[in-house]
Amino acid sequence: MPLTHHVSDLVLLARSQIEQTSVQKAFRMQEQGEARLIDIRDVGELKQNGTVTGSYHAPRSMLEFWVDPHSPYHKIVFSTDRKLILFCASGMLSALATKTLMDMGMKNVMDMEGGFTEWRMQQLPIDRPT
Structure with missing residues (x-):
């Protein structure tokens, strides 16, 4: 069965409806x-490449569960009025x-444009893998 929407279409649509920085x-x-950076990459990527200094790791596979205060997996870090800036690779x-x-x-x-790749290219602080 052919796809009616490709992932690139979904990303473009999402970007047109969200705030980016x-x-x-x-x-x-x-x-x-003013903001907390949330790294949604999987743990293997963090171990291989490090992460943004001061960021909080929330794997994409658990994000909705950690955000929802009615979920048994809820994480208090998401119960804030401070901006949450998500990033991936x-x-x-x-x-x-x-x-x-x-x-x-x-x-x-909000979403961070360019993700961790752009962060590294800008030579901003990162915690290197151990």
């Missing part, structure tokens, strides 16, 4: 305590995840 602005917002998966959280009713969530 540059890595530089995300860095400033985190430094000023390149910004595609985090765009889709941001859209999903907005669909759940979150208003304080």
Whole structure:
């Protein structure tokens, strides 16, 4: 059965409906305590490449469960009025995840353009894998 929508279409649609920010602005917002960066990559990517210094790891596979206060898996870090800036490796998966959280009713969530790849290219602080 042929697909009626490709993943690139879904990412473009999500990006048209979410708030995005540059890595530089995300860095400033985190430094000023205005935002919390949420790394949604899988644990293997973190072990291989490290992560943004000060970010919180929430694997994409658990994100909706950790966000929902009615879920037995809820994490208190998501019960905040502070901006939550999601990122993945390149910004595609985090765009889709941001859209999903907005669909759940979150208003304080945004996506970091370019993801961890862009963060590293900008030479911003990272915690290297151990």
